[in-house]
Amino acid sequence: MKEWRSGSEEEEGEEEEEEEEDSTPLLRGQDEGLGNIQQYPKEKVPVCCSARYNLAVMALFGFFMLYALRVNLSVALVDMINSTSSTRENTSAEVCPEHTLSPVVPHNSKGKKYDWDADTQGWILGSFFYGYILTQIPGGYIAGKIGGKLLLGFGIFGTAVFTLLTPIAADLGPGYLIAVRALEGLGEGVTFPAMHAMWSCWAPPLERSRLLSLSYAGAQLGTVVSLPVSGLICYYMDWVYVFYIFGAFGVLWFIMWLLLVSDTPQLHRSISDCEREYILSTLENQLSKEKSVPVWSIVKSVPLWAIIVAHFSYNWTFYTLLTLLPTYMKDILRFNAQENGFLSALPYFGCWVCMNVTGLVADYMREKLNYSTVAVRKIFNTLGMIGPAGFLLAAGYTGCNYKLAVVFLTLSTTLGGLSVSGYSINHLDIAPSFAGLLLGITNTFGTIPGMVGPVIAKSLTHENTVEQWQIVFYIAAAINVFGAIVFAVFASGTVQDWAVDKKTTQED
Template sequence: MRTWDSDSEVEEEEDRSPLLGEQDVAQGNIQYRIPDKVPACCSARYNLAVLALFGFFMLYALRVNLSVALVDMVNSTSSQQVNSSASVCPDHSASPQVPRNTTGKKYDWDADTQGWILCSFFFGYILTQIPGGHIAGRFGGKLLLGFGILGTAIFTLLTPLAADLGAGYLIAVRALEGFGEGVTFPAMHAMWSSWAPPLERSRLLSLSYAGCQLGTVVSLPVSGLICYYLDWIYVFYIFGALGVVWFILWFFLVSDTPQSHRTISDSEKEYILSTLKHELSKDTDVPICAILKSMPLWAIVVAHFSYNWTFYTLLTLLPTYMKEILRFNVQENGFLSALPYFGCWLCMIITGYVADLMREKFNFSTVAVRKIFNTFGMVGPAVFLLAAGYTGCNYTLAVVFLTLSTTIGGFSMSGYNINHLDIAPS
């Protein structure tokens, strides 16, 4: 059995040694025993990860479906009158002309109005990030996350009505959707602080947040198909209804902590609580001054800001780029816009397991793993996104570079995105 003389030595040793390989752990003058690792299959923590995956699937499906639907909601002539680049790339004359539904109402919104509609979501989204984290920390994240997505689903169901009333109403509804979604990531982080053992943190969070990419991958082409064969209004009705169904499952099957879970096994509960025992603080006072002076915190802020700048720009405007510049129709648009996020989803799942493996089996320190994955996840996307700007009308190369850029960004999910819990687990 190992012993240590100071808390700093405890932290360093636990960071570099496989925690699960040590059955007896000492912290200061206190010794406790970590139970054997509980298998992932059918466990409560992985059930939470799967439900969270579907929750973030719905979160992003509700967020991005407008990007494709808007292509079909707007008169093409309204867009092209103010878009001097529309004639740069020729039409796809070889594309098969399939009969499609064209009964949906069209709106005469120019490019500026469309831009306000697409970006209005983030007006509400930015307002609830910090309050959401504070509320989740004090009262738990289950209901906060659940009602955040439920509210977004309800406002999605109201989107066709808002569009019919006018662009201003649609902008307001989208801002309210963002207001609801803003609390979801802080709420999920608060829940994982009570559920994720340190050496499973990368894979559990990567699995749950992979729902973001999966929701994008599915909703973009499905929205295109719905617009093509039904009507754009059904994009909002179908995804809004699915969001309500998810909330019902989340409400009855999930708990804020292992202690309050009704069906968790005693062995899994003991395993989770033991591995987190030395990390969770009972102090509820938030050290605001210390937080603002923390350089690791500001490093995360800069990394998060940099990644989100390109990620959300592409997420919001890629379907418009596919239509107005590369001249793909609404059906092709949905599938091609989804390709980058399919690659990112795969990358997140794989790198999450690799990151935990590097810590658990090969004794990489936490900080080394986070820096390695964050470097790949930042530099790679920048290179390929810059290259995409020089492809001109080479459709294949443009799609390939955009796909590679977003795919490699999946590395950063095991970098900055999990580092929040590393530096402030409670």
């Protein structure tokens, strides 16, 4: 059987299999009774206004809201803490001189303040992940059975509702706030597995990198917007409005999601016949019709364990910076609250840009330059984990050079965007039919850093000295390098035998 590849001439199927072991069924379908290949040129399935790219844009806004709802507490918490308390004064350390990049505007101090020590703050920041870890695997399993649309929609809707309740919970005490954040995590835990399950039905193999990068880049964009906007709201208004405003937008997005997207191309009301056939033909030989989950095969899968290790390692650095960067900016680099949100968001803006560019480049390498799937995944994953580790270590040795520190932290997080075309979408390469479940499994392990990372970092930085933060950065960098090595050695780009029907595998 021959394979059709955009931008290249048809080659003999046998020669293709010999040259590239990890090749996967791409753009092919069959005329009934004829057995010949149907070709769907890209001219017939335009990108503009297509259903699959509309889904990517709606997903982008969904993950925008997801991370806006998740990270706003990191900024608000800085304003919620009573800075005049004795415990807070002891943690200020005054390692670096206070400075400002812009004129200082009088700060609105009407919001309530709480005397929570560093350990309590660490538990508050980490509590989200105690709920988040519980719904990853169930979310992936359910999405594979019933589809991801409602699961993802209600996951974000639930998070928005609990965000609206956050000020009340904080006023009742840290225990209530921890409980509300854990409930938010329960809702968000199903979202990434649900989206992966949807993309297994929507994303043509040669468009996976760009479609998934576009949709998941919403997480970075949400961080970019949420951090500075939360800082402005805290500065000029009151920290409670951080939760009211973002919570309300989350509810609005949920309504739009229900109206505009569908679980599969077959169920979409306005998709063109040509686009539907194009998508279905590219995925025809990659999806399994088996209802049972091959549990033992999944457990034994070495390529899956490579993704697990990479996911865990990358998230350690990502979550450490995501939850504690505003604190580092204030207590070590001594930026005022007005600047904190903007500078904390800068690294994630770089990551957002990197993710979108990387998706296009990765697909170009596969489609035009004939790089194998596994080679593309390993190249981008290695660059996306080794690079951030190096710049994170460098940031710890900048001392009070705040400009250089911001540059290194920005480069560290920016380069992390490369790994989205590495481990992050590799689930769809090795098992499209079970992509949601596999992401649930890997993200379960990937959630552990979010649970323990902030607590460990807070426990190591009681005096907030540069040396203590260097230890935090050393740990994150070492874990990142380890994950990069494991993925580079054991990752695969082939659809695994246990992930497709035996009959289909024999035909191919």
